[in-house]
Amino acid sequence: YMNDRIDTLDEFDASFIFKQYNRSDKMNDACKIALMKYLCLSDDLKENELNLLDNLVREYVVKNVYFSFFKKMDRQLIVKYHMYDKKFVEYHGKPNERINIVYKKNDDEIAIEEMLEMYPGIYVRQFVIFFGDNIYYEVHRLDEEEILHKDVLVYNDIVNEDNSRYDMINKMQSSLIYYEEKELIEEMKAYHGLDYVTKQLFARV
Incomplete structure (x- = not known):
């Protein structure tokens, strides 16, 4: 295969x-x-x-x-x-190539990294992304200007109703973006409460 x-x-x-x-x-x-x-x-x-x-x-x-x-x-x-909390950029090429990804996350500086060859000819770069994030990227061979692939990663999924830290941060980010002040305050209180309980539990260990 x-x-x-x-x-x-x-x-x-x-x-x-x-x-x-x-x-x-x-x-x-x-x-x-x-x-x-x-x-x-x-x-x-x-x-x-x-x-x-x-x-x-x-x-x-x-x-x-x-x-x-x-x-x-x-x-x-x-x-x-x-x-x-992860998004993946995956490029399929020839085995043993040197493949770079050039990307810009939101207002951050442009970054260049070499993608990992997960399987011969399959190159992957993973990102942790939150609600409202945008990552613009291009895929190139090392030291070549030709664009092999380009796209944008966005987090626009429906925010889950889970109570993980990741989901709570996304809820706060969503409320902040859409100016939902009341919801944001409630979510910040809930996150602070979870953080406090977690610290108390680990303090007893």
Whole structure:
């Protein structure tokens, strides 16, 4: 399986790889990544499929290997692996290239970084992004001006009703942007209360 095969895995192929993986988890990365992507993009996973996806994602996350399709997986796995605050820029090229990303976040200075090759020919840069953030970026080969890809990352998702720090910060940011003063004050109080309780709990340990 090459990169194009990873991108075009169909139900028949996925079923075959699924059976092979259940017999033995000793299969190559291309097959695992293809199956992982297929499961991430699938709706209404069965329990055994969700467990398999959980195992596969864990295997790559512990190796610090990430792919943009992780953001499409089941919500409970997004929460489990702390993907809810991340956006991914992913570029598919040739193996062993030197790929740079040039980006500008909001009013920050322009930054240039080399993207990580997560799998031969797949280059990824992850960002932590909050409500209202905009990241303009271009992808180039090292020392070349040709733009291979360009786009903008924005956080415009509906703010979740969870009580994680990340969601609470996004709620405050949303209220600030839309001049919802009353809501902002309430959210700041709630965040301060969570911060106080957390400090008290850890102080007792």
